[in-house]
Amino acid sequence: MVTDAVLETQSVSIAYGDTKAIRNVSLRFLENRITAIIGPSGCGKSTLLRSLNRMNDFNADVRTSGRFLYRGEDLYGPDADPVEVRRRIGMVFQKPNPFPRSIAQNVTWGPLINGLLLKSEAPARVESALRMAGLWDEVKDRLDDSGFSLSGGQQQRLCIARALAMEPDVILLDEPCSALDPVSTARIEDLLFELKTRYTIVIVTHNMQQAARVSDYTAFLEAGQLIEFGETDQVFTRPSEKRTEEYVTGRFG
Numbered sequence: 138m139v140t141d142a143v144l145e146t147q148s149v150s151i152a153y154g155d156t157k158a159i160r161n162v163s164l165r166f167l168e169n170r171i172t173a174i175i176g177p178s179g180c181g182k183s184t185l186l187r188s189l190n191r192m193n194d195f196n197a198d199v200r201t202s203g204r205f206l207y208r209g210e211d212l213y214g215p216d217a218d219p220v221e222v223r224r225r226i227g228m229v230f231q232k233p234n235p236f237p238r239s240i241a242q243n244v245t246w247g248p249l250i251n252g253l254l255l256k257s258e259a260p261a262r263v264e265s266a267l268r269m270a271g272l273w274d275e276v277k278d279r280l281d282d283s284g285f286s287l288s289g290g291q292q293q294r295l296c297i298a299r300a301l302a303m304e305p306d307v308i309l310l311d312e313p314c315s316a317l318d319p320v321s322t323a324r325i326e327d328l329l330f331e332l333k334t335r336y337t338i339v340i341v342t343h344n345m346q347q348a349a350r351v352s353d354y355t356a357f358l359e360a361g362q363l364i365e366f367g368e369t370d371q372v373f374t375r376p377s378e379k380r381t382e383e384y385v386t387g388r389f390g
């Protein structure tokens with residue numbers, strides 16, 4: 138079934154010390170679908186997103202409760218390997234953050250260091266990941282140039298290629314276009330459309346038009362609580378909660 142939940146949170150709460158950032162959130166992320174997480178600044182979008190691939194583990198102050206299921210397995214269970222979790226569930230950040238390495242090395246560093254790729258297989262992986270990220274044609278003649286030599290939009294697609302090179306299953310993106318110009322943003326949005334045929338995608342965005350354009354499902358958070366979740370069309374045109382309506386029509390936030 139194409140519409141199964143790949144990832145699921147059940148009554149998840151997350152706190153930084155005494156600050157509650159996420160309260161009792163239950164959400165299902167469906168296979169080969171794009172789910173957008175929207176809501177005002179500080180409502181917990183990034184915190185929730187980072188919990189989905191155990192990126193919050195790096196912060197000793199974070200306390201997480203509730204259940205996370207990834208393909209039916211407990212994401213935080215004793216048998217779950219956080220490194221493997223982050224390989225299967227990749228992440229792309231707000232600001233493009235290539236390594237200070239060549240374009241090709243940016244793509245292969247992760248899989249090489251994790252023993253997932255032989256040196257002899259590297260050129261093929263570089264090409265396939267860059268092709269999937271829609272960057273190959275622009276960089277194929279300059280693979281040894283520094284990742285920093287690329288434009289901001291190209292750097293972000295390089296970061297997407299770097300995530301894809303790990304052969305993930307789910308891709309999490311945290312406001313991936315907020316540092317980009319409109320043309321680069323449109324390229325990434327087109328790319329997400331292609332990528333969802335192979336991956337399950339979760340995107341945090343504060344850009345309402347972007348959420349409406351790219352996502353199949355939308356989750357609206359406010360003050361750490363899930364106010365509404367549904368098909369994107371419904372959430373934007375016929376929200377069932379007054380607060381959602383106020384937010385998506387721009388009357389607040």
Ligand SMILES: Nc1ncnc2c1ncn2[C@@H]1O[C@H](COP(=O)(O)OP(=O)(O)O)[C@@H](O)[C@H]1O
Pocket residue numbers: 153156157158176177178179180181182183184185196
């Ligand atoms: N590393 C942190 N330490 C302490 N508090 C944090 C940290 N990161 C976020 N917070 C707090 O958690 C809440 C949610 O933040 P965040 O998830 O970044 O929201 P959003 O991504 O929606 O802007 C905010 O109150 C924020 O101040």
Ligand SMILES: [Mg+2]
Pocket residue numbers: 182183184
């Ligand atoms: Mg954020």
